[in-house]
Amino acid sequence: MYSNYKIEVHINFLLGKNYLNRINFLRKIIVSYKKISKNLDIFIHINKKLLNKYKIKDVNYILHNLSLEDPYLLSWKSRKLIYEQKDIYDVFIYSEDDILFTKNNFDYWINFKDICIKNNFNLGFIRVEKNNNKIYSIDVTTQLNKYLIINNNRFIVNDINPYCAFWIYDRQELNKFINSNIWNFNWRNEFSYGVREMSAIGWHGLKMTRYKDTLIPLAKSNKKKYIVNLDSLIYHLTGNYYSVHKLEGKKSRINNLVDENQLKYNNTYKNYYFFKLKFKNNYYIYLMSNFFKKIKKFLII
Structure with a gap:
C-alpha cells in the first residue's frame, strides 16, 4: 500500500543525567519503526557526544551544540534538516524519545x-501507559462526548487535549506547515505549551488554525460500547505518569474514554469559529466576499 513511500523519522534525544536508562526505550522504538518500511530513515538529534557502544546501527546521529542555549531547544533543532528534506520524503515524523509508534x-x-x-x-x-494490565490515557483524562460522522465513519472529537508528544504529516501537509506562522520558533506564547511541547504538538494544537479539531475513529468493544480505535494508541514507554492514573482512576482507563451519551458535533458553528480564527483581521473581508458571491446573480451590473 505504501511500499514506495519514503519515510523519515526525527527523534529528539536529550542526553541528561538518566539518558543511559532511556537508551533501551530508544532501541525498542527504532526496531518498531524499521518494521514499517524498508524506505525509512531515522535521524536522532542529540546535545552531547554519544559513545559508539551506545549508538544504534543504521541510524543517523546529529549533534547540536547547546552549551549556550536552553537544552530544551533541542526539540526545535530538527526543523532545519526537515525543511531541507521537504521534497525528498513522502512522510515526516517527529517524536520525543519515549514514544512507541508501530x-x-x-x-x-x-x-x-x-x-x-x-x-x-x-x-x-x-x-x-500500561499499568497492572490496564491501559490509561495520560493526556486525555476527561470523557470525550462529541461525535461526527464522515463517509459512514463515526469519529469522536478530541477537543480536550490533542497532544501526544509526536506528529506525522504527509509531504503536502508538511509544506503547508512550513509556510505557517507556527513552524519557526518565533511565535508568541499564546498556545499554553512549553518549549518542548510546542515542538511536539506540531500543527494540531488547541487554538491553532490549520484544523477545526482532532478526530479519532470509533470502534465497538466486546461489550458493544464505543471505544477509540485501538490502533490510535501510542505507548509512552517511560511510564512516569502513574500519579495521574491514581488521581483520575477509572476515568482515564482507555475503555472509559468515550462517553456513551455523545452529542452530535456542531459542525456549522465550528466552521464559523474555524474561519473566524483562521482569517482573524481578514474575516470581515471573507464574510463580504462570501456574501457577494451569494447575491451576485441578483445584481444588475
Whole structure:
C-alpha cells in the first residue's frame, strides 16, 4: 500500500543525567519503526557526544551544540534538516524519545488521514501507559462526548487535549506547515505549551488554525460500547505518569474514554469559529466576499 513511500523519522534525544536508562526505550522504538518500511530513515538529534557502544546501527546521529542555549531547544533543532528534506520524503515524523509508534499506528494513519484532511480535521492519536494490565490515557483524562460522522465513519472529537508528544504529516501537509506562522520558533506564547511541547504538538494544537479539531475513529468493544480505535494508541514507554492514573482512576482507563451519551458535533458553528480564527483581521473581508458571491446573480451590473 505504501511500499514506495519514503519515510523519515526525527527523534529528539536529550542526553541528561538518566539518558543511559532511556537508551533501551530508544532501541525498542527504532526496531518498531524499521518494521514499517524498508524506505525509512531515522535521524536522532542529540546535545552531547554519544559513545559508539551506545549508538544504534543504521541510524543517523546529529549533534547540536547547546552549551549556550536552553537544552530544551533541542526539540526545535530538527526543523532545519526537515525543511531541507521537504521534497525528498513522502512522510515526516517527529517524536520525543519515549514514544512507541508501530506499523499498526502507521496503517491507521494511512487509512484515515485523507478523509480527515479533506474536511479540515486532524487525525488524532492517544498517548497511553500500561499499568497492572490496564491501559490509561495520560493526556486525555476527561470523557470525550462529541461525535461526527464522515463517509459512514463515526469519529469522536478530541477537543480536550490533542497532544501526544509526536506528529506525522504527509509531504503536502508538511509544506503547508512550513509556510505557517507556527513552524519557526518565533511565535508568541499564546498556545499554553512549553518549549518542548510546542515542538511536539506540531500543527494540531488547541487554538491553532490549520484544523477545526482532532478526530479519532470509533470502534465497538466486546461489550458493544464505543471505544477509540485501538490502533490510535501510542505507548509512552517511560511510564512516569502513574500519579495521574491514581488521581483520575477509572476515568482515564482507555475503555472509559468515550462517553456513551455523545452529542452530535456542531459542525456549522465550528466552521464559523474555524474561519473566524483562521482569517482573524481578514474575516470581515471573507464574510463580504462570501456574501457577494451569494447575491451576485441578483445584481444588475
